[in-house]
Amino acid sequence: xxxxxxxxxxxKNDPLSKSALPEGFPFLVxxxxxxxxxxEHVLLYLHEKFARRKGRRSWKKNTAEAYAYxxxxxxxxxxxxxxxxxxxxKVGKAWDAATEDDYINYREALQDAVSPHTRQYLSHSTIxxxxxxxxxxxxxxxxxxxxxxxxxxxxxxxxxxIRPADRDAMVHLRAGRDTTRELSPYAEExxxxxxxxxxxxxxxxGVQRELGPLPSEPEENPRPSRDRLACELSLTTGxxxxxxxxxxxxxxxxxxxDYLLLSEEDREYGYLKxxxxxxxxxxxxxxxVPCYLIPxxxxxxxxxxxxxxxxxxxxxxxxxxxxxEPDALFVNHAYPLQHAGNAIQPASLSHAFxxxxxxxxxxKTVQEIHVVEDDDGNETEVSVLxxxxxxxxxxxxxxxxxxxxxxxxxxxxxxxxxxxKELLGHASVETTRDIYLKVVTIEEKARAGKVSYRAKQRxxxxxx
Numbered sequence: 001x002x003x004x005x006x007x008x009x010x011x012k013n014d015p016l017s018k019s020a021l022p023e024g025f026p027f028l029v030x031x032x033x034x035x036x037x038x039x040e041h042v043l044l045y046l047h048e049k050f051a052r053r054k055g056r057r058s059w060k061k062n063t064a065e066a067y068a069y070x071x072x073x074x075x076x077x078x079x080x081x082x083x084x085x086x087x088x089x090k091v092g093k094a095w096d097a098a099t100e101d102d103y104i105n106y107r108e109a110l111q112d113a114v115s116p117h118t119r120q121y122l123s124h125s126t127i128x129x130x131x132x133x134x135x136x137x138x139x140x141x142x143x144x145x146x147x148x149x150x151x152x153x154x155x156x157x158x159x160x161x162i163r164p165a166d167r168d169a170m171v172h173l174r175a176g177r178d179t180t181r182e183l184s185p186y187a188e189e190x191x192x193x194x195x196x197x198x199x200x201x202x203x204x205x206g207v208q209r210e211l212g213p214l215p216s217e218p219e220e221n222p223r224p225s226r227d228r229l230a231c232e233l234s235l236t237t238g239x240x241x242x243x244x245x246x247x248x249x250x251x252x253x254x255x256x257x258d259y260l261l262l263s264e265e266d267r268e269y270g271y272l273k274x275x276x277x278x279x280x281x282x283x284x285x286x287x288x289v290p291c292y293l294i295p296x297x298x299x300x301x302x303x304x305x306x307x308x309x310x311x312x313x314x315x316x317x318x319x320x321x322x323x324x325e326p327d328a329l330f331v332n333h334a335y336p337l338q339h340a341g342n343a344i345q346p347a348s349l350s351h352a353f354x355x356x357x358x359x360x361x362x363x364k365t366v367q368e369i370h371v372v373e374d375d376d377g378n379e380t381e382v383s384v385l386x387x388x389x390x391x392x393x394x395x396x397x398x399x400x401x402x403x404x405x406x407x408x409x410x411x412x413x414x415x416x417x418x419x420x421k422e423l424l425g426h427a428s429v430e431t432t433r434d435i436y437l438k439v440v441t442i443e444e445k446a447r448a449g450k451v452s453y454r455a456k457q458r459x460x461x462x463x464x
């Protein structure tokens with residue numbers, strides 16, 4: 001059986017600590033009756049791709065884990081493959097004995113695979129990511145002579161689908177150039193990937209109510225403002241959930257210094273530039289923070305955040321623990337006390353957003369596949385429908401991109417996607433144009449609404 005393990009951190013005084021794997025670094029282990037054995041080639045591949053190239057401090061934990069889990073899935077598939085080379089058709093095949101036929105069978109098995117987390121069939125993007133991981137691993141294996149021969153013999157890439165002109169809102173910009181893209185020759189034709197889901201104005205207003213008030217909005221029974229502020233920042237700037245969680249108090253205090261120098265009109269309708277460095281691929285970029293949010297964030301720092309920090313300090317003192325106030329802007333609420341005042345985790349913000357969607361009735365129906373075992377031990381797949389949140393936190397970023405596109409078009413900007421590319425931090429304009437703005441059609445324009453960020457900021461606000 002193949003399992004995924006993670007490295008522990010060695011004590012700093014250990015002479016091997018500088019050359020050891022970073023804490024939490026993933027690797028695969030084969031467990032058998034004879035004991036356990038590290039899958040050396042996978043470890044070398046992951047170490048080269050993440051730890052050595054990126055550096056011990058800059059490697060991406062989530063991405064490395066995704067690659068490791070993808071390869072674990074492939075190795076688990078090989079464990080049940082029939083090995084016709086061995087006598088008596090032994091079950092199980094070594095990775096370096098796998099062939100193109102095995103890979104094609106694996107690709108077809110992915111079409112029927114069910115995620116143990118979502119209990120739904122794997123998404124198209126997940127399938128393609130797993131395929132890409134396996135293909136890249138074998139490319140590296142061939143280059144390093146770990147694998148003898150050629151794993152995948154088909155080398156000719158095929159063209160992706162061309163979107164019909166009547167469904168492409170920007171077809172006039174594509175005249176005279178190839179609108180196809182190259183795909184792996186082994187990629188299944190499973191339809192479009194990278195689908196985006198912007199919130200409509202009505203959906204955002206409903207979710208906004210459930211997230212809580214802004215600090216300046218009076219309520220009979222005051223609720224925390226943290227989740228509302230984080231989501232509103234992502235909606236109006238396009239930052240990701242992990243980028244929102246990485247913001248610091250210093251970021252906001254610096255913005256507030258600049259804010260106090262502005263005119264009344266600029267404070268009401270303007271934007272201030274914020275330079276963020278903890279981004280995807282660690283590529284720094286500027287985002288534009290709407291000025292109306294800055295005094296709200298300062299109120300949060302002085303009020304709700306301070307209360308949470310004081311609660312964390314009091315709890316730690318009472319239990320003889322050390323507490324150091326984090327630099328993070330967003331922290332855990334004052335209750336429960338054992339977590340109070342600690343830096344917020346991105347998963348907590350994502351969970352709060354999904355819960356707000358559910359509370360607002362912004363729901364969708366999803367299909368789950370459950371495996372049911374009868375009295376004789378026979379397993380049957382049963383399709384079950386359930387209700388779930390219609391949006392995830394990342395859809396706030398989608399909403400930012402689509403809304404900004406319409407604003408740019410309404411202002412007659414000749415290349416409306418260029419400023420969006422810069423603010424989202426995309427490496428290429430194609431990512432912005434072909435993925436995030438895929439929904440820019442007449443129908444989606446009606447859904448997203450020709451509204452400004454100002455109109456979206458407050459529930460029931462009377463703003464032009």
